[in-house]
Amino acid sequence: MCGIVGYTGGREAAPILLDGLARLEYRGYDSAGLAVRDGGELAQVVKATGKLRNLVEKTDGGRALPGSCGIGHTRWATHGEPSQTNAHPHVSGNCSGTGSGPVESEVVGVHNGIIENCDELKAKLLRHGYQFYSETDTEVAVKLVDYYYNKYRLGPVDAINRTMVRVRGSYALALMFRDYPGELFAARKDSPMIIGVGDGESYLASDVPAILKYTRSVYYIDNLEIARLTPDSVSFYDLNGDEVENQITQITWDAEAAERGGFEHFMIKEIHEQPAAVRDTLGSLIRQGEIDLSGAGLADEALASVSQVCIAACGSAWHVGMAAQYVLEDMAELPVRVELASEFRYRRLPLDENALVIVISQSGETADSLAALRMAKQRGLRTLAVVNVVGSTIAREADNVLYTLAGPEIAVATTKAYSAQLAAMYALAVALGRARGKLDGDACAYYVGQLRALPEKMERLLEDKERIQWFASKFAGARDIFFIGRGLDYAVSLEGSLKMKEISYIHSEAYAAGELKHGTISLLENGTLVIGVLTQNDLFEKTISNMVECKARGAYLMGLTGYGHYSVEDTADFTVYVPRADQHFMASLAVIPLQLLGYYTSVARGLDVDKPRNLAKSVTVE
DSSP states (O other), X not given: OOEEEEEESSSOHHHHHHHHHHTTGGGOOSEEEEEEEOTTSXXXXXXXXXXXHHHHHHTGGGTTSOOSEEEEEEEOOSSSOSXXXXXXXXXXXXXOOSOEEXXXXXXXXXXXXXXXXXXXXXXXXXXXXXXXXSSOHHHHHHHHHHHHHHHHOSOHHHHHHHXXXXXXXXXXXXXXXXXXXXXXXXXXXXXXXXXXXXXXXXXEESSGXXXXXXXXXXXXXXXXXXXXXXXXXXXXXXXXXXXXOOXXXXXXXXXXXXXXXXXXXXXXXXXXXXXXXXXXHHHHHEETTEXXXXXXXXXXXXXXXXXXXXXXXXXXXXXHHHHHHHHHHHHHOOOEEEEEHHHHTTOOOOOOTTEEEEEEESSSOOHHHHHHHHHHHHTTOEEEEEXXXXXXXXXXXXSEEEEOOOOOOOSSSOSHHHHHHHHHHHHHHHHHXXXXXXXXXXXXXXXXXXXXXXXXXXXXXXXXXXXXXXXXXXXXXXXXXXXXXSTHHHHHHHHHHHHHHHHHOOEEEEEEGGGGGGTGGGGOOTTOEEEEXXXXXXXXXXXXXXXXXXXXXXXXXXXXXXXXXXXXXXTOSEEEEEOOOOGGXXXXXXXXXXXXXXXXXXXXXXXXXXXXXXXXXXOXXX
């Protein structure tokens, strides 16, 4: 979840590092720091707590740190409270760790991840005379590298190799060695890391947006690999120290896609990018009027052999799975279960040998989802990844991949990635239904037509935001908000509630509407906002009945339904309408007003919409 940036080349490193860290702010952080070397001079380390601008001011925009080789870091606390001492970079020497200037240290490093056997390794190092100034596991990792480097004197790659063998947990490490000026070293296990190359310069980063301004040529360093960066070359090594080849990837999306482009926040920009994300994703999966998943290695024969589906995901991706469950079961007539990836990895689910395990992740690096994928593969089950990042770990390790073409998503609260994932799952449902003989040619053609019509309907929805903005300002001071729905509407309610709570900090919950009378209704008070989602025709009257029950207990009702269901206004105090579509696909339209409601509520409360407190974009630790 932390942000890492590194640079070595012919330019001043500090301004590039600060710029890269600014583009990784969406990942979440509580402190930041830089380490820069000017030729053979000692590394200069500067740290600051709070926002990145504090580090920018402390270094005069980087001008106070001359040098053409350096590493930077934004920290999201795991081991040790947020403080200047615990901030990265960390050093192998016995200094104060406050980042006060030049450090007499063999090794300087930054780290993303969690070292699980930190206490054991720290005890070993204490026995060998090392002293510790921080509470972090990163300092332990850096000093362990130093220990092996000085013990064996075989060079940085060997020292890092020996460290990787001893460390348990997840990590992306970026290191500088005093004896190797102008060079950077990196290693990863489970935590993301990319390497960029330019003309006489090399970069490393946690994510593409950090360096996209400078290069489009990147390597995705493989798991349990080490990289050595000089201004003119990048080399990769395995755990045996043998050099290995890595494939370079060209980033195709525009650098402007990672900028706000005139919008006040990334989140509202990304809400508006949803029609394009869905159109592009579906466009990659529909050929000559039919769903074609052959590019993902999913021919009809393979799909026809699937006996059951298990979806593992976290957060909004889990909500995608919840919505997809209803669609898959109906179209393909398959048993489907949806599991939180953090629970899946600790259970032995009764899945047969023909089960398909689908892992959904925007980043392709989510730690729990990656662990679920690996567990499924260990059991010999076929795996399918639905991811947005080409070359990500989950994409590389899954048997098959459906890529969502949402482009970079910067706001912590996902919007366009959710919609693109949902579109990909719709396409999969149609393909499974066809392969299993549950949908004939006419039905498939009808569903493809309905899918193709979704982006234009989403665009129409986005043209009328003012009413939702007004309503959000009316309830910006709410204490509790409840979302209710049945079937697919319940799945949409889960996502709407998450959008509200994660960026507005208002307590909100989503409930299957029929469960209200089993305890939840006791929470209602006069004026409590209850949002009823009513897009499923056969469940419409049932949900209306539940909303009436809430109104009788003093709730203020908002109804969200499709055009034509005007009777909602007889019950609801405020009604939002969405264009009509096939019932299976209404979630793609109903979610947009709920995203807007969460966004405008957060804006009305004066909060940091794109970077909500305590949250990170990509959760790469357990």
